[in-house]
Amino acid sequence: MARARDPIADLRRIAFLLERANEATYRVRAFRSAAKALAGMPAAELTERAGNGTLTELAGVGDVTARCVAESLAGEEPVYLRRLVATEGSDLDAEATALRAALRGDCHTHSDWSDGGSPIEEMALAAVELGHEYLVLTDHSPRLTVARGLTANRLRQQLDHVAKVNAALPEGFRILTGIEVDILADGSLDQDDDLLARLDVVVGSVHSGLKDERSKMTRRMLKAVANPHLDILGHVTGRMVSSRPAGVTGPGDRGHRARTRAESDFDADAVFAACAEHDTAVEINSRPERQDPPKRLIRRALEAGCRFAINTDAHAPGQLDWQRFGCERAALCGVPADRVINTWSAEQLVAWTQNRS
Numbered sequence: 001m002a003r004a005r006d007p008i009a010d011l012r013r014i015a016f017l018l019e020r021a022n023e024a025t026y027r028v029r030a031f032r033s034a035a036k037a038l039a040g041m042p043a044a045e046l047t048e049r050a051g052n053g054t055l056t057e058l059a060g061v062g063d064v065t066a067r068c069v070a071e072s073l074a075g076e077e078p079v080y081l082r083r084l085v086a087t088e089g090s091d092l093d094a095e096a097t098a099l100r101a102a103l104r105g106d107c108h109t110h111s112d113w114s115d116g117g118s119p120i121e122e123m124a125l126a127a128v129e130l131g132h133e134y135l136v137l138t139d140h141s142p143r144l145t146v147a148r149g150l151t152a153n154r155l156r157q158q159l160d161h162v163a164k165v166n167a168a169l170p171e172g173f174r175i176l177t178g179i180e181v182d183i184l185a186d187g188s189l190d191q192d193d194d195l196l197a198r199l200d201v202v203v204g205s206v207h208s209g210l211k212d213e214r215s216k217m218t219r220r221m222l223k224a225v226a227n228p229h230l231d232i233l234g235h236v237t238g239r240m241v242s243s244r245p246a247g248v249t250g251p252g253d254r255g256h257r258a259r260t261r262a263e264s265d266f267d268a269d270a271v272f273a274a275c276a277e278h279d280t281a282v283e284i285n286s287r288p289e290r291q292d293p294p295k296r297l298i299r300r301a302l303e304a305g306c307r308f309a310i311n312t313d314a315h316a317p318g319q320l321d322w323q324r325f326g327c328e329r330a331a332l333c334g335v336p337a338d339r340v341i342n343t344w345s346a347e348q349l350v351a352w353t354q355n356r357s
Ligand SMILES: [Zn+2]
Pocket: 180, 205, 207, 234, 235
């Protein structure tokens, strides 16, 4: 008999690949729930249940996931996993591939502390598997209540929790602390100054009043960019596009419904000039439905002398691999690796953010 594989690892891998391909959330959840339900089970019981067909009696385990487990235990790569691997991925051209290879971490990610779908630990493990050296955890700020933004107190609790998680993670990898802080109507930031100063990385984004009139939005963004706590300006235009990038296949998803949104109106040249002046990085957001900023604005930010951060804005582990989409767009615009702050080591990155504030 072939040597058994690790069925939990196979279930998690399938969930990762489904997320990466932007598949329906319920489908991903089936595999993550099954992995969670079976993770603590003694190997002997797992084998016995797979043998007598009683895995499906457990909450969170269905026919498909039970079949995957049985195949894993029999030492076979589950058919479901094999099919996903066979149909995955897109080919990047040489420049985009080189840029992706130069990235050492991700500066914009969410966990289930705000509107992400997975615990911090799972996000971190997926980042380790991708070869990252760090992951900046940037859950939302208080005013974004629809995304369960963290109050100052909950953020303090999160900082303690991250310290504990970090202690248990493999050497050479760490979670950096951070926030995706709302840029409020007057351009101020939606969190206490002392907390912003304590965090390793601060991403600031506009989530409300996206239709502000041009001069108001420009003033708002200029004030935020000049704030020494703000390190990265997140999804600059706030646009939502409905198209899928090359390589993303699969049926529709509630998280990917056709909800388009126009770009916010602001003086991009003034904002990018301010980013260059204050050394605030411009985010290249990799999410398929955002693709923000559009390429013409990436080129203008490049000309203005801005630095960039190529981020996923991942809300689930598999989405951490979406960085390749951002790299593809950055490469098309001629963004060189030495302008991208997440090509730096964690130490360089933190030294930079601390120097700025
Ligand atoms: Zn955001």
